Amino acid sequence: MKIRFNLNFEDVEIDTDPLKRLLDVLRDDFLLSSVKEGCGEGECGACSVLINNKIVTSCMFPIGKAEGKNIITVDGLKKTKKYEIIRKAFQDAGAVQCGFCIPGMTIATEALLLKNPRPSIEEIKEGISGNLCRCTGYNMIIDAVKIAAERGKGLW
């Protein structure tokens, strides 16, 4: 099936199995290895992407449903000023250790701030509640999101 969508601000088309997971299409067909597979069942959030500006676990999303959608991975986010703020905030807070969860955490941060530019600590916890990190214990990540929200005032 032919599927047309917008990927990281570019119109793209692919002819593939409509049930193939968006996760696999992004990694194998579009070579976006920033999108990680952790659990493959929606528990870990490592495969999170934005679809029409909402966070979605791409391991549960068949590519056939992508028709006409806007999909953004960290690779697309990189083109924005907001990404620079999130990246620096994660760096300054020491929020990155092994790094495997970080593309998903970055997407979760962006999704949260899009909806709620000044989140409380509880709201940050809720915002990243679908993203597992096995290194940091989350406190530094929560700090990072808080720093990003403060520094990015007016951007979200």
Add this chain to the structure above:
Amino acid sequence: MVKAYRPTSLDYALDILDQEPLYILAGGTDLMVKKRRWSGLSPSFDKNVLFISDIEELNKIEENDKYIIIGSGATCAQISEDTNLPYYIRAVFTNMASPGIRNLATIGGNIGNSSPAGDSLPILYAMDADLVLASKNSYRIVPIIDFIIGPGKNIKKDNEIIKEIRIPKVNFNKIMIKKVGTRLSTALSKLSFAGLGVMENNKITDFRAAFGAVGPKIVRNIEAEKAVIVLINSNSINEDNIRNLYSADITPIDDQRSTAVYRKEVCLRLLIEFIRTLGEGK
């Protein structure tokens, strides 16, 4: 490789569904996991698939004088963020899964799955929700309590789509909603509870209690509810008679998430606590 259809109107979807049996895929959060294989391989569907998430008429949330009407395609996120809905309906959906799943998973999917642990079910049972099942050129209205007939089993026919959920409006003023899981996010329920009541002029006029994940279906006992109303209003309610009324209905199992003993005891204590708060306002 199976074929997929992606209609944008319900009529067209029902037309297709009338021709051949299909997997109906809305959010996909259960089906894509159930059918998954190793990474890089497409999930193994053995029938063609009907994507229904782009059918806008299924995604609406509306109300009229009598009913709240939730389209089967409304996502958990959509319901949880809809400020026109009663908070206790929204709260149930806010407590499900995680943000990334709530943006995909739909109320219709949760009902269609018919799992005894389906988190949306106790409140829908307690509120006497009806389902509208649409097929080509016809539809029928079925109470949710009759729709689900066992774990993962329901009476939906192959050519039917759950179109919407109709919830009768009642001004409940006594409410207790509880999900007991290992953690707040992404947890399947050990058990869940929905208690609703109406108190008018110091009398309880309506009382309902539904329990999830403690039997093959959601548990609701309408006879016991009537008895509870009489007992409360005659000031003769106590822990023992509550336990007597409900013990036989709550029949949980041991599994990896919890034990039968724990589930049953917590259910009864939640019920007792809810009934205690009903008595308090008298």
